[in-house]
Amino acid sequence: MTQNIQVTGDADPASLTVYFDGSCPLCAAEIAYYRGQDPSRVICFRDVSQAGASTGPDLTRPQAMKRLHVRNHDGALVSGAAAFVRIWEELPGWRWAARIAKRRRVLGVLEMGYSAFLHVRPLISGGMRWLRKRR
Numbered sequence: 042m043t044q045n046i047q048v049t050g051d052a053d054p055a056s057l058t059v060y061f062d063g064s065c066p067l068c069a070a071e072i073a074y075y076r077g078q079d080p081s082r083v084i085c086f087r088d089v090s091q092a093g094a095s096t097g098p099d100l101t102r103p104q105a106m107k108r109l110h111v112r113n114h115d116g117a118l119v120s121g122a123a124a125f126v127r128i129w130e131e132l133p134g135w136r137w138a139a140r141i142a143k144r145r146r147v148l149g150v151l152e153m154g155y156s157a158f159l160h161v162r163p164l165i166s167g168g169m170r171w172l173r174k175r176r
Contacts, residue, residue: 057085057111057112057114057128058085058086059075059085059110059124059128060094060109061109062089063088065162066166066170067166072086072088075128078133078134079131084131089105089106099118107159108121110124111124111127111128121152121156122142122154125155126143126151
């Protein structure tokens, strides 16, 4: 059974908006964790796997399904490792990781790792779905 994470509401221009593939069990689990770390609800989570999901003017739904994207407070869009760093900057227990990750070489290594992960994500997600069916 796929776990669907519901959106916290319409994006507020002053909030950080995270666009994620809620049909991916791994992605959904990670977003559920981040939501639990966001007691102030400063982050708006958008499940782009849902029909009619809004992504804004410079992001298509297919792009958002392939890679994590975050829209900053000023409307700028970041993706990949930089998107994770923006999320970590907002979460009280993760700000230390954001400070380390923002270093150019560290962010580059994280981006390479994330890009490599994207190639195996379908296999991992499929494995997670298979395991859930067997329970």
